[in-house]
Amino acid sequence: MNKTILVVDDEEDLLDIMHDFLTEEGYSVHVALNAEQALAKLSQQSFDLMVSDINMPGKKGYELCAIVKKEYPLLTTALMTAYDVRDYISMAKEFDIGNIITKTTPFNFDEVGALIATLLSKNVFGLARYVNGKINTLRIKNSDEIEAVMHKILDWMQSERDRRKFRAALGEILINAVYYGAQNERGDRKDVWKSNVDLAPHEEIVISYGCDGEKVGVAVTDQRGRLTKKDVLYWLERNTTRGEDGLAVGLFDEHGRGLYISRESIDRFIVNIKPTITTEVVMLNYSEGLYDGSRPLWIYEM
């Protein structure tokens, strides 16, 4: 049976586009122009997914999500916006929202399709969901291998722009995966971290990378699943909220900043978590100028 999706947006034009696109993708699509209409539709039939615009007249998208979470706890929800997602991080933390799709120019149909598919299938892991090309794999079993892996991937990249953007993010995420993910080190005790640390016998950090016509992607996976959506939202919020001095309140935090900086430096930063099983961070970088601007918030916790 076709999966059923409810799309909520006050722009009729956009509803029309989404309706056509998602129908072509094989879904059964219903639309609503505001929260009231959406709630009415939800009461009439069951849906697999609701995607709502954030900024609508009347109830905002996140308020609608809060009601839905209470009344239909099994319904998967995602928000959508044309605005800058960074402006919504506080809201996301407050309403525990991990998924915000962005309406970009050009409109990123592939991405919207892929994100909706992962949400519906609950099968979020794997770089292949985002990159339509050959995927290579590397493994880390000892902390001293981080540097070599990083260089190997950076050398593999064709464009200096990609190298520049991945240099900061990749280092950060690999170190996180080894030290927080596998070793469970404390972020505020970086001074006592040891180099040359072996991972547990059957444990490894898996790094997959690949590219297609429009983007380069790298995914880093650990086998612990220690990261939580709550943590990620907390750190992002600490670094997007400004204190009275105009600086981010999390500026001098012992850790959590690396994650924010990684998200800022790369076009797409996707976190998939299966608690206690695995954490996957997918980083994508589009060719210059493509889908520039707002980046989706994508933290999927199973």
Place this chain on the structure above:
Amino acid sequence: MSTRIPKILVESHPTGVGHVYIADILMIGINCPRLKSSLDDNVYHVIPLSTIAEIATVTHAFGLVLLNAALVIDPSEADIEQLYFLSDATPLVVYAESLNDLSPHARNLITDGTFEWVSGYEIDAGLLRARIDKVLLNHRINGTFVQQQEVAREKVRLEEELVVKNLLVEKERDVSESIIASVGSGLLIVDIEGTIILINSHTQTLLGLSPLGYVGLLFDAVLPEAFADYIRVCLKKCNDKESHSDLKRISFNGFIYQIAAYKMTQKNGSNRGLLVFIHDISEQEKLASQLYHNEKLATIGTMLSGIAHELRNPLSIISARVQRARMSPLAESGPIAKAFESIENQSHRCSTIVNSLLNFSRTSSSSYALHDAAAVLDETLTYSAYQNSFDTIEIIKHYTPGLSIFGDRSRFVQVFLNIITNAADAMNGKGVLTISIVQSSLGGTRIEIEDNGPGIPHEVMSKIFDPFFTTKDPGKGTGLGLAICQKVIVESGGAIVCSSVPGRTVFTSTLPTYAGRLI
């Protein structure tokens, strides 16, 4: 001078040429008819008194006191005081038969010059008159001498006082002159007739007057027309008893001045003239207009980012529509295909503009940290090395080691990459790029990026940091590059300036080494 000073003198000219004055003599306690008749014979007028206390009863002036030595053998306190008092102005002569008759106390009084002493022998020998004459004469001469001395002393005192007063006046003048000289503005005083009473050197420098003495001249003849006009109006107002001052802005010789005139009134309320201050406010005006300009740009920036924000929705819809429409078989070729392609391209172009605008207005301060300045610049250079235009550019580094900058590393890289790319473009790929990192006198770190290209034309210099200003061909640059640079540097608490002459253009960024504002 005491009124008791003798109006008396005895035959000042023994030859008889001069006047003869009758001297009054108090004769106290002396019962000696021989002495009295001798004095009478010699035209002295004698007033006999029996005790010292009786002196108080004598109302008219007298010239000499003759005192019986017996009275001073054991005189009372009051008597002694009276005698001392007397001796100040009047010669006092003690009469004794012999010096041996005097008490030791009286002898002391004679020795210390309080009393003269005459002896019975002198009377017997008829020498008394001569002696008294001598005493009186001495007294007169001494009196005159004392008088002269006093006059002289008074003169010295006055002279000294004058010197002190002059010193004070000098000092006061010194203070006022140094006040006038050190007033940071031009100071000018004209009297009600328009005569210059005071003009400080600053006024002369400000108005480009030659360093001559202008005091005493009419202001019209000295001051440039615009200033003279103002003072003329003010003088007229203050003569019309209108008591107010007003400020005026005067443009002169490429500078802007502020002139203010204040009415000066004397203690009695009468009009003394005008006190005029002249300030050079060119720099202030420049800063104020810069500030205004910046504020205007900030407002425009906020407005633009608001508009850009709102454009994202319709743009994404236009793009989504046309992306899908292009997949239709109708749009495979021909004019519709062309139109769709054009719509898609142009909507992307709009989106690029919107995104640069939003990136421009967005401030990200969350990734601030302390960075090694040399490392940031070297990182920047690795990026620029990939640009073809860099192949034939020589790079010279003058790095002071150990200097850091505080802020967002990637934004700093963006700034320096922008400046370096501009420099390379300006040099047309051939030239010398000099990068210096030095300690700033302001406490931060100064990064100077210098090229030896043709330089920035004077007429565009003031616009280079304006958003959307570009000299590049349409499509080659958004004109936001340097505006973003300035924004980043200012937001990082620093400042960026540019100086350019043909063959040498320097962009100097000064950045703090801590979380705070350097400038």
